[in-house]
Amino acid sequence: xxxQIEEFYASIAVPSNFEETKKQIQKFCERHSNQxxxxxxxxxxxxxxxxxxxxxxxxxxxxxxxxxxxxHFLDRGYAVIFLHRLNSFEPFVRHFSGNSILDMLEAKGDxxxxxxxxxxxxxxxxxxxxxxxxxxxxxxxxxxxxGDYLWLLRAASERLAALGPRALLYxxxxxxxxxxxxxxxxxxxxxxxAGPVNISxxxxxxxxxxxxxxxxxxxxxxxxxxxxxxxxxxxKARRALTTYRHKLVIANLLKTRKERVVLVTADxxxxxxxxxxxxxxxxxxxxxxxxxxxxxxxxFIAASAGR
Ligand code: 9Z3
Numbered sequence: 648x649x650x651q652i653e654e655f656y657a658s659i660a661v662p663s664n665f666e667e668t669k670k671q672i673q674k675f676c677e678r679h680s681n682q683x684x685x686x687x688x689x690x691x692x693x694x695x696x697x698x699x700x701x702x703x704x705x706x707x708x709x710x711x712x713x714x715x716x717x718x719h720f721l722d723r724g725y726a727v728i729f730l731h732r733l734n735s736f737e738p739f740v741r742h743f744s745g746n747s748i749l750d751m752l753e754a755k756g757d758x759x760x761x762x763x764x765x766x767x768x769x770x771x772x773x774x775x776x777x778x779x780x781x782x783x784x785x786x787x788x789x790x791x792x793x794g795d796y797l798w799l800l801r802a803a804s805e806r807l808a809a810l811g812p813r814a815l816l817y818x819x820x821x822x823x824x825x826x827x828x829x830x831x832x833x834x835x836x837x838x839x840x841a842g843p844v845n846i847s848x849x850x851x852x853x854x855x856x857x858x859x860x861x862x863x864x865x866x867x868x869x870x871x872x873x874x875x876x877x878x879x880x881x882x883k884a885r886r887a888l889t890t891y892r893h894k895l896v897i898a899n900l901l902k903t904r905k906e907r908v909v910l911v912t913a914d915x916x917x918x919x920x921x922x923x924x925x926x927x928x929x930x931x932x933x934x935x936x937x938x939x940x941x942x943x944x945x946x947f948i949a950a951s952a953g954r
Contacts, residue, residue: 649861655852656801658828659794668788669802672728675786676806679726683813683944686803687720688820689713690732692793696827696846701836703792704848708821710735712871712904712933716817717785718775719937725815726784728803730796732820733789739776742768793823797854804862812951814866815944816858821873826851855891867947868893869940872911875901884911894947897936905932910939 662668676684690710696702714736717729721738729738736744743751751765761769779785788803790796807814825848837844859868870893872884877900884898888911898909906926910917919939921932 649857652852652854652857656798658830659797660829662790662795662798665798665802668799669806671786672788672803672806675726675728675783676809678783680810682726683724683815683948684726684728684807684810685720685815685817686728686730686807687713687717687817688730688796688800688822689717690735691821692732692796692823693791694793694823694826695832697836698829698832698834699836700792704823704825706821706823707901708732708735710737711741713817713819714738714741715931715933716819716937719931719934720817721779721784722775723937723941726786728786728788728807730788730790730799730803730820732796733791737787738785739772742772793826793851796820796822797851800854800858801862804858804866807866808863811865812867812948814863815940816863816866816868816870817940818855818868818870822851824851825849853891855887855893859891859893865951867895867944869895869897872896872898873901873904874898881909881911881916884909888913895940895943908932908936910936 689708690713691706691708693700694704696704710731713729713731715738717727717738720727731737751761751769752759753762754760788799790799804816807816827846828849831847831849855868855870868891870887870891872880872887874880874883880898880900884896887896894912896911898911899907905921906923907918907920910919917939919932919935921930921935
């Protein structure tokens with residue numbers, strides 16, 4: 648298995664700025680080595696169809712779960728590595744997505760100020776953002792392709808391993824199961840004169856296996872399971888747990904993912920829901936998920952210390 652993983656990594660390109668990014672992650676982990684650090688993965692992955700990529704496969708994930716959870720983890724005192732797909736939602740700024748910054752500002756003499764009607768919405772978010780910046784508790788690491796994501800996931804995991812049980816992995820990104828190996832990909836844009844194209848996708852090796860067993864075996868690892876068919880959801884979540892032997896799978900359905908998730912462990916299931924009322928008063932399901940994870944993670948740290 649390990650050699651299959653090694654072969655896979657050897658076959659895919661290393662992200663640009665990889666060395667620099669690894670140094671940033673290392674520094675961040677050293678700086679917060681006495682705290683709890685969570686690695687949040689967020690957004691979809693781009694699967695290129697050509698080396699000089701014009702076309703690609705993608706998925707629906709907007710990064711709502713990952714970006715909202717990042718804010719709630721920060722509120723609960725965690726330092727966060729936010730490994731996210733470029734152009735998906737980001738913590739703090741997500742609250743203003745769909746609004747043009749130009750509509751929010753106005754000129755006053757030589758200054759630019761936030762228009763009065765926006766102050767109430769911007770000020771509290773800005774205050775939380777500034778506080779996080781001041782303690783350097785958020786490291787934002789962007790990726791775009793599946794390959795970049797996998798290189799960065801391994802690099803971050805290996806650096807977080809030094810924290811032992813204080814590292815939490817929260818794998819919310821929607822990672823493609825399928826890809827075209829670089830050796831099978833055309834170099835240039837596929838030409839339509841050549842007629843219809845048959846594309847054969849290969850399986851991406853499951854990284855949860857090596858992640859749990861060798862990259863950071865002492866961490867608290869939480870993965871997500873997404874399905875569209877309710878009848879498969881819990882059995883698939885349980886199967887993931889028995890296969891990879893990590894701590895928790897959070898099961899969700901595409902249509903109801905903002906209102907309901909199920910936390911599945913080896914011996915129990917716990918449903919977390921947000922009612923329509925709560926939702927309209929601004930309660931996010933991620934606030935409840937992260938509150939529960941904080942408790943479970945702290946129990947895990949305490950239990951690990953006793954061993
Ligand atoms: C999730 O299930 C996330 O909750 C969502 C969040 C991707 C549904 P949005 O970004 O959506 O807020 O729009 N993430 C994991 C999905 C996934 O691909 N899991 C793999 C699987 O189900 C296992 S790691 O097989």
